Amino acid sequence: MHKRVVFNNRVLPYLLLAPQILVTLVFFFWPAGQAIYQSAYIPDPFGLSSQFVGFGNFEFLLSDRYYLASFKTTVIFSTLVTVLSMGAALWLAVMADRVIKGSSAYKTLLVWPYAVAPAVAGVLWLFMFNPNVGLVAWYLKAMGYDWNHVLNDGEAMGLVVVASAWRQISYNFLFFLAGLQAIPKSVIEAAAIDGASFARRFWTIVFPLLSPTTFFLLVVNIVYAFFETFGVIHTITAGGPQQATTILVYKVFSDGFVGQDLGSSAAQSVILLFVVGLLTVVQFRYIERKVHY
Amino acid sequence: MAYRKTLAGLVAATILAGSTxxxxxxxxxxxxxxxxxxxxxxxxxxxxxxxxxxxxxxxVASHKGNYSETLNAGIAAFRAGEQPHVLxxxxxxxxxxxxxxxxxxxxYELMAETGKPFDQDAYLAAVAGYYTTTDGEMLSLPYNSSTPxxxxxxxxxSAAxxxxxxxxxxxxxxxEALDKLKASGSSCPLTTAWQSWVHLENLSAYHDVPFATKENGFAGVDTELAFNGPVQVAHIEAMGQWAKDGKFIYAGRRNEGGARFRSGECAFFTESSAGYAGVKAEAEFAFDIRPLPYWASVEAAPVNTIIGGASLWVMTGHEAAEYAGVAEFLNFLSSADIQAKWHQDTGYLPITHAAFDQTKAAGFYEANPGTDIAVIQMTGKAPTANSKGLRLGSFDQIRGIIDEELEAVWAGDKAAKDALDNAVERGxxxxxxxxxANR
Structure with a gap:
């Protein structure tokens, strides 16, 4: 009875794959290859001449303690953004899942921030927390707390983390909610009949069953924190104060497009490429084992 | 009917084509x-x-973003062979x-090739000098120049x-004034814009000490930064102490301080002379423009301050006929009428003596006291090797480094000397x- 569709044409599968492969080649392999090639040179900005330096750009970077500090900043930033955006989204999804009346209104409202571009989100948060004219900063001052993220590195980090996570909460929320609704009600009801409390039901049944979603979001959120938060940082702190919020991808930008140092910028992209590759491998190899499908 | 409509359309199109x-x-x-x-x-x-x-x-003028973005757009266009004539x-x-x-x-080459009249002495030396080689040849045309x-x-x-x-x-x-302002409860006695430009680059020029070796980079790309000398350290130390005492309020790396001055919160504000139009439009209090202060304890001071702003560069790869037009346009921009109007409207410096004289003769400085301070401050003395300007590679990034290190001083994390030493080493x-890269 089992019906199988078989394509006898040997070329067709390749043809069907071709657009995707072409896109990957043009938009990923080609630029990545260029970056690797350029990382071995120190060119002048106009491309009039360039000096071959081999691994010189990498040596320069890895002996630069500010570059190494940027690694640490990136780890702290990405961890905070991921934990905050996923934690908040999970909490909101669990709550929204329980709401019966007007749940679609809640859901719609919770998804809205995702439509806001990172740079715009950055400006919104900057307006609220501007030490001089910001509304929140003003209230904080009224309560006796002198908010000044322009000079205080902890406050600056906190602000870019919240602004970055805020937008991503919506995205995570959607996936968590879908994940929650896919969990069979009968399992939860059985546990409830056995007298398990809500918290216990959540940690022993819902959370493990949600693990594929959580794992997927973990990968997506780390990639987000590494790359897409650029706009938020550019608009709020521009990497400051001192270098408190200079994450790796921001340094790629500032060295390449502000400093016109394309060799160093290319070398940093290559390093970043390897870091994210490594991270993804680790995630799939070690964390995925704990995931129940 | 259809025929008539088509005909009407054709006629309209012809007229349009004719007019353009x-x-x-x-x-x-x-x-x-x-x-x-x-x-x-x-x-x-x-x-x-x-x-x-x-x-x-x-x-055809096109806006390409802020200064950094415009430069990047020009560079990217050059690489693609699509560069504009003037950037x-x-x-x-x-x-x-x-x-x-x-x-x-x-x-200077463009003017010589196209045979257009060009007299370098007509330009203010303190302005054009920034864009001139050590042999006295002008490389780009100063467009908007200001000084702090x-x-x-x-x-x-008065309130204090x-x-x-x-x-x-x-x-x-x-x-001394800051002490009194603070004692009388001012929440912002002093703030600044563009800290590196005002408090290191101009400070160095004004007190005739080098910002970098090799005549601030004019004499070669093997220049090294030198702004960690005693004059600069003493100034940053004093500013750091003022920051600690709440007398100097740091508002940000660019001109964020401007909003606080214009709102009336801050008593003193060090900023570009081009900030005049904004202050005049918004300030609901009586204000004055004074020359940038100097340290009386430094004997050589004050020399002259240096400029900030932008200049117009002509790019290669175009036809001779087009270059003739570029030369004519640059000469048009340098004409006294255009320059005088630009100077009076914006607070930017005039680039030629003729424009300054014309503005003076029109009585503009009497009607708007303080608007000539910048010109006097720039031209009062002949520029020295330390006050001609700065010519440093990767300078946008070096300013970023200076910003970071100064922030460490304002936050009380670092001593002035350590911060400046560090900035010099990193720069x-x-x-x-x-x-x-430029060998």
């Missing part, structure tokens, strides 16, 4: 710039005037442009019991890379 036919014959000149808002409008007005004044050339580049990009020998056409001055909120001084006409020419005297690394 004039500009088809004219040679197009592309100018990429970084101005929006009021400055953008004033720029567009200049272009319109030029286009209306003759029929051989049409200048606006901010003063910190000067060394980058100079290094790109095959990409730029120096202004001290803005004073007279009402705030200080005579608003008091002498504020030295930092020692300003320091020198970038200079060595720039030297390598």
């Amino acid at each position: 036919g004039v500009s088809y014959a004219a040679t197009e000149i592309q100018w990429w710039h970084a101005f929006t808002g009021r400055l953008g409008d004033l720029l567009a007005e200049q272009v319109e005037k030029f286009n209306a004044s003759q029929s051989d050339y049409v200048v 606006m580049v901010f003063e910190v990009g000067t060394a980058t442009m100079m290094g790109a020998k095959g990409a730029i056409k120096p202004v 001055v001290l803005y004073v909120n007279r009402d705030a001084l 019991g200080i005579d608003p006409d008091a002498d504020l020419s030295t930092w020692e005297k300003v320091g 020198n690394q970038l200079l060595r890379r720039f030297e390598q």
Whole structure:
């Protein structure tokens, strides 16, 4: 009875794959290859001449303690953004899942921030927390707390983390909610009949069953924190104060497009490429084992 | 019916084509710039005037983002062979442009090739010097140039019991005023814009101490930073102490401090002379423009301050006929009428003596006291090797480093000497890379 569709044409599968492969080649392999090639040179900005330096750009970077500090900043930033955006989204999804009346209104409202571009989100948060004219900063001052993220590195980090996570909460929320609704009600009801409390039901049944979603979001959120938060940082702190919020991808930008140092910028992209590759491998190899499908 | 409509359309199209036919014959000149808002409008007005004044050339001005973005757009376009004829580049990009020998056409060369009249002595030496080689040849045309001055909120001084006409020419005297302002409860006695430009680059020039070796980079790309000398350290130390005491309020790396001064919160504000229009439009208090203060304890001070702003670079790869138009346009921009209007409208410095004289003769300085301070401050003395300007590679990034290190001083994390030593060391690394790239 089992019906199988078989394509006898040997070329067709390749043809069907071709657009995707072409896109990957043009938009990923080609630029990545260029970056690797350029990382071995120190060119002048106009491309009039360039000096071959081999691994010189990498040596320069890895002996630069500010570059190494940027690694640490990136780890702290990405961890905070991921934990905050996923934690908040999970909490909101669990709550929204329980709401019966007007749940679609809640859901719609919770998804809205995702439509806001990172740079715009950055400006919104900057307006609220501007030490001089910001509304929140003003209230904080009224309560006796002198908010000044322009000079205080902890406050600056906190602000870019919240602004970055805020937008991503919506995205995570959607996936968590879908994940929650896919969990069979009968399992939860059985546990409830056995007298398990809500918290216990959540940690022993819902959370493990949600693990594929959580794992997927973990990968997506780390990639987000590494790359897409650029706009938020550019608009709020521009990497400051001192270098408190200079994450790796921001340094790629500032060295390449502000400093016109394309060799160093290319070398940093290559390093970043390897870091994210490594991270993804680790995630799939070690964390995925704990995931129940 | 259908036939008639088509005919009408054809006629309309012909008329349209006929009316634009004039500009088809004219040679197009592309100018990429970084101005929006009021400055953008004033720029567009200049272009319109030029286009209306003759029929051989049409200048097309395009906004390409802020200074950094405009420079990047120009570089990317050059790499793609699509570069404009004229590119606006901010003063910190000067060394980058100079290094790109095959990409730029120096202004003196352009004028010689096209045979247009060009007298370098007509330009203010203190302004044009920034864009001139050590042999005295002008590479780019200064467009908008300003220099830092001290803005004073007279009402705030009166409220603190200080005579608003008091002498504020030295930092020692300003320091005393800051003490009184703080004692009387001012929440922002002093703030600044562009900290590196005002408090290190101009401080060095004004006190005749080097910012970098090799005549601040004019004499070679093997220059090294030198702004960790005693004069600079003493100044940053004093500013750090003021920051600690709540007398100097740091608002940000760019001109964020401006909003706090214009709202009346801050008593003193060190900012570009081009900030005049904004202060005049918004301030609801009596204000003054004073010369940038200097340290009386430094014997050589004050020499002259240096400029900030942008200049116009001519790019290679275009037809001779187009270059003739570029030369004519640059001469048009340098004419006394255009320059005098630009100077009076914006607070930027005039680039020629003629424009300054014309503004003076028109009685503008009497009607707007303080607007000539910047010109006097720039031209009062002959520039020395330390006060001609700066020509450093990767300078935008070096400013970023200076910003970071100064923030460490204002936050009380670092001593002035350590911060400046560190900035010099980090900046020198970038200079060595720039030297390598421009061998």
